[in-house]
Amino acid sequence: AQTVTQSQPEMSVQEAETVTLSCTYDTSENNYYLFWYKQPPSRQMILVIRQEAYKQQNATENRFSVNFQKAAKSFSLKISDSQLGDTAMYFCAFTIPNRDDKIIFGKGTRLHILP
Amino acid sequence: DSGVTQTPKHLITATGQRVTLRCSPRSGDLSVYWYQQSLDQGLQFLIQYYNGEERAKGNILERFSAQQFPDLHSELNLSSLELGDSALYFCASSAALAGGGETQYFGPGTRLLVL
Numbered sequence: 001a002q003t004v005t006q007s008q009p010e011m012s013v014q015e016a017e018t019v020t021l022s023c024t025y026d027t028s029e030n031n032y033y034l035f036w037y038k039q040p041p042s043r044q045m046i047l048v049i050r051q052e053a054y055k056q057q058n059a060t061e062n063r064f065s066v067n068f069q070k071a072a073k074s075f076s077l078k079i080s081d082s083q084l085g086d087t088a089m090y091f092c093a094f095t096i097p098n099r100d101d102k103i104i105f106g107k108g109t110r111l112h113i114l115p
Numbered sequence: 116d117s118g119v120t121q122t123p124k125h126l127i128t129a130t131g132q133r134v135t136l137r138c139s140p141r142s143g144d145l146s147v148y149w150y151q152q153s154l155d156q157g158l159q160f161l162i163q164y165y166n167g168e169e170r171a172k173g174n175i176l177e178r179f180s181a182q183q184f185p186d187l188h189s190e191l192n193l194s195s196l197e198l199g200d201s202a203l204y205f206c207a208s209s210a211a212l213a214g215g216g217e218t219q220y221f222g223p224g225t226r227l228l229v230l
Contacts, residue, residue, distance in 0.1 A: 035218075043203060044117075045221035091158065095219075101146065101209065102160035102173055103219060 002027045004092050004106035012112040013082055020067075021077040021109045023092030032096045034068065035103065036077045040088040048090070051075065079111075087113045118142065119208050119222035127228045133194040136225045140187055140208030146170075147189040148209075148219060149181055153202040164189055196229045203227075 004025045013019040025034070036048040051059045051068050058066050063080045075094075079086055092106040118141035128134055140147050149161040151174075160173035164183035175181075178196075183189040193200060203226050207219040 037221075042223075043226075044223050045205060045207075046117075047218055047220070050218060101148065101163055101217070101219070102171060103148075103150075103158075103207075104160075105158040107157050 002029075002094075002096070002104050004094060004104055006090075006092055006106040006109050008109045009107070010110040010112070012114055014114050015082060015084060017082055018078060018080045019082055019111065021079075021090050021092075021111065023075045023077070023106060025073050025075065025092070025094055025104075025106075027073070027094065027096065029096050032094050034066075034075045035093045035095075036064070036066070036075075037091045037093060037105075038086075038088045039091065039108070040085075045091075049077065082113045084113050084115060087111060117220040117222065119206060119220050121204075121206050121222035121225050123225060124223065125226050125228075127230065128196060129230055130196055130198060132196050132229075133192065134196065134227065136191040136193070136204050136206075136227075138189045138191070138206030138208075138222060140189070140206075141220055144208035144210050144220075145187065146209045146217070146219075147183055147187070148207040149175075149189070149191050150205040150207065150221075151202045152205060152224070153199075158205075161191070193227070198229050201227055201229045 032053045034051040038046045067076045089108045093103045120139045145166045161175040163171040181191045203224045206222045209217040209219045
C-alpha cells in the first residue's frame with residue numbers, strides 16, 4: 001500500500017526562524033512525484049514545492065526547500081526565515097505516473113508561526 | 116488564484132437530499148479530479164476524468180457520481196446524503212493524462228454541511 005506519514009501533527013516556531021517538517025512515504029515504485037501543499041485558514045490548497053523522484057537535486061522555491069532522501073523514502077520541507085503568512089496546514093503528498101493520477105496525501109502538519 | 120473555480124462555496128442541506136457540486140478547470144486542462152477532505156479521513160481521492168471520460172476511481176461511494184462535460188467542466192453529484200458526508204470537496208485540474216506527474220491545481224473547495 002502506498003502511504004504518506006507526517007509524524008508531527010502540530011508545530012510552532014517564532015517568526016524569522018527556520019523550521020523543518022518531516023515526511024516519509026512508502027511505495028514500491030521507482031518513479032514518482034512528491035509535493036508539499038499548504039492549506040492556510042482560507043482552506044485553499046496551494047502547491048508549495050514539487051520534486052521528481054528521478055532528480056537527485058533537491059527542489060527549492062524561494063524560502064522553501066526540500067531534503068529528498070530516496071533510499072530512506074524521506075521528503076522533508078524546510079521553511080527559512082518563516083513569516084506569519086506561513087501559518088497553515090502543510091500536506092506532504094505523492095503521485096505515481098503511468099497509473100492513476102491520484103495524489104496520496106499525508107494527514108498534515110499544522111504549523112503556527114508566532115510573532 | 117489557481118484558475119480552478121468551484122460553485123457553490125457553501126452548501127447546507129438535510130439528510131437524504133441530493134446536491135450537485137460544480138467545477139470549472141483551468142483553461143486548457145483536460146483532467147479533473149475530485150477530492151473529499153473530512154476531519155476523520157483527511158484528503159481522499161474520489162474520482163478522475165480526462166477529456167470527458169472517467170479514468171480512475173478512488174474511495175467514492177456508490178451514492179456519489181460525477182461526470183465531465185464537453186466544455187470540460189465537471190459535476191459531482193451526491194445523493195441520499197448522510198451526516199458523515201459533511202466535508203470540504205475539492206476539485207483539481209491538470210494539463211495531462213497520467214505519465215507526466217503533472218501538477219494538480221486545486222479550486223477553493225465547496226464546504227458541504229449535512230444537517
